[in-house]
Amino acid sequence: MSDRAQLARLISDARRIVAFTGAGISTESGIPDFRSPGGVWSRMKPITFQEFTADPDKRHEAWSRAFSGKAGWTGRAPNAGHFALARLAAQGRLSSVITQNVDNLHQDSGVPAERVIELHGNASYATCLDCGSRHELEDLRAPFLERDEIPTCRWCGGLVKTAVISFGQSMPAGPMRAAEDETLACDLFLVLGSSLTVFPAAGFPLLAKRSGATLAILNREPTELDRVADLALQGEIGPILSEIVP
Ligand code: NAD
Ligand code: ZN
Numbered sequence: 001m002s003d004r005a006q007l008a009r010l011i012s013d014a015r016r017i018v019a020f021t022g023a024g025i026s027t028e029s030g031i032p033d034f035r036s037p038g039g040v041w042s043r044m045k046p047i048t049f050q051e052f053t054a055d056p057d058k059r060h061e062a063w064s065r066a067f068s069g070k071a072g073w074t075g076r077a078p079n080a081g082h083f084a085l086a087r088l089a090a091q092g093r094l095s096s097v098i099t100q101n102v103d104n105l106h107q108d109s110g111v112p113a114e115r116v117i118e119l120h121g122n123a124s125y126a127t128c129l130d131c132g133s134r135h136e137l138e139d140l141r142a143p144f145l146e147r148d149e150i151p152t153c154r155w156c157g158g159l160v161k162t163a164v165i166s167f168g169q170s171m172p173a174g175p176m177r178a179a180e181d182e183t184l185a186c187d188l189f190l191v192l193g194s195s196l197t198v199f200p201a202a203g204f205p206l207l208a209k210r211s212g213a214t215l216a217i218l219n220r221e222p223t224e225l226d227r228v229a230d231l232a233l234q235g236e237i238g239p240i241l242s243e244i245v246p
Pocket of ligand 1: 021022023024028031034073101102120192193195197198218237238
């Protein structure tokens with residue numbers, strides 16, 4: 001049986017699938033991944049959480065980047081890979097998507113928001129670092145661009161930051177716990193477009209495998225965990241998933 005046919009079989013036999021996605025599922029939407037040439041960190045140095053909270057100039061720079069769309073994380077549309085997962089969700093076989101992405105494209109493709117577990121947050125809105133309330137970027141844009149007002153919380157006056165988890169910021173406790181529960185409960189753990197080099201995220205496929213799930217990896221290039229996977233397939237996510245998820 002070909003690798004593709006094997007992946008199709010694993011997906012059709014599974015009853016409780018967890019998809020684990022990285023930047024690779026969004027490259028077909030025009031968002032560069034982390035490592036490839038042109039990737040965001042080859043073009044600009046990340047602003048750490050500590051820099052953001054301590055330095056008004058860094059906050060200004062962070063908001064300039066957010067509103068210029070320089071990171072390229074927002075304003076894109078989901079692609080065939082996202083839509084294939086949305087079909088699996090609609091069939092009741094995808095229990096969750098655990099994602100390292102911050103682009104909101106799983107939700108935009110129609111996967112219910114409560115099934116999307118975001119390990120690195122979300123760039124499409126902002127939160128107050130003190131009271132946690134949500135702020136929409138649209139409401140913050142004009143005051144910043146026209147009057148140079150760095151966003152603060154309209155409820156408590158605290159600092160407001162896009163809802164991504166920055167370097168130096170701890171992993172979000174709720175999503176980490178949810179991701180672990182989902183990983184332990186699934187029968188197929190499907191990695192899509194992640195080099196699996198970033199921990200703690202890359203720990204989830206190992207946990208799945210250890211707890212008895214089948215581990216399948218679909219990525220353009222070999223990953224760190226191919227040797228422990230039941231199936232490791234090299235290829236493009238959109239075309240392959242479109243073919244095998246009716
Ligand atoms: P990564 O860059 O380490 O790995 C992405 C992998 O996807 C690579 O191995 C690449 O070969 C593969 N890939 C790219 N396009 C593909 C395609 N069409 N089909 C199959 N495979 C493809 O990404 P990562 O492991 O997710 O880690 C990068 C970190 O940077 C993440 O934690 C994420 O938070 C952040 N990031 C997010 C976005 C986003 O939200 N879209 C984009 C860039 C970076
Ligand atoms: Zn607040």
